């Protein structure tokens with residue numbers, strides 16, 4: 374069966390964030406109505422050569438439908454094999470190609486944002502993935518360009534090569550994560566495509582999401598950093614809510630913690646610290662809380678500290 378995901382209404386999508394958007398976090402986000410969640414970036418090479426270990430990285434969390442797995446690579450044969458492997462997984466609806474990651478360990482192999490320098494290769498890779506996984510939807514996550522904005526050219530190559538939709542982070546590779554986001558450029562891409570285009574970059578509130586959707590006419594908004602420490606942002610974005618409420622937040626954080634421990638075992642406590650840093654940001658006593666949790670690795674003690682700190686005050 375061919376997977377489906379329609380854009381008859383504007384979609385709110387969780388961005389892939391390596392180190393953050395694991396199954397426990399995606400489960401939290403899903404509870405608040407994210408329309409689509411994406412795995413962390415998976416190396417196509419790892420997928421092909423070390424499937425058993427890699428599978429854990431793209432495990433789907435319950436209720437996570439539709440579900441996209443993002444792959445990174447630059448070699449046509451490896452990406453083809455990776456796409457064929459994923460095409461056999463009934464849990465996965467969408468295969469997303471990473472054409473935006475600026476990290477050196479990714480770009481030095483010609484993958485991620487390096488693909489923006491070679492639109493013709495990018496097109497070949499998208500086409501190969503599409504042919505290898507005909508039962509899945511194919512999306513591409515791009516930036517506006519490598520060191521200049523040639524986003525329209527890049528986006529059109531994706532469309533012509535068979536992508537079903539794209540997400541556009543409105544910066545170039547050189548722009549990293551802090552240059553101003555060029556929403557006008559995202560809007561220009563949107564007008565030049567037939568396939569849906571999703572806007573991404575610095576969307577962190579209902580007002581911002583509305584402004585970006587108005588400015589770009591995009592088919593949806595993708596949220597990354599704005600969702601860390603705030604998985605409830607999806608309910609806020611969809612329903613114009615100003616706050617999720619302290620009692621609910623506490624139960625979400627505890628449930629997120631429990632799922633992290635279930636997923637990672639003992640290691641979950643340490644991996645969860647970064648989430649607690651984000652969850653506690655801006656709250657009274659956050660600095661003392663952070664230094665206390667950084668020293669605690671006993672799961673039960675840590676859970677009690679979380680429960681106490683996030684008690685409605």
Ligand SMILES: Cc1cc2nc3c(=O)[nH]c(=O)nc-3n(C[C@H](O)[C@H](O)[C@H](O)COP(=O)(O)O)c2cc1C
Nearest residue numbers: 388389390391413414514542574575576596597598
């Ligand atoms: C810590 C971190 C990890 C990221 N990992 C990925 C990734 O695995 N794949 C990807 O396509 N983009 C990744 N990105 C980029 C985000 O998906 C997103 O495009 C970018 O952060 C801008 O959106 P935001 O302002 O909503 O965060 C990452 C960004 C950050 C900050």
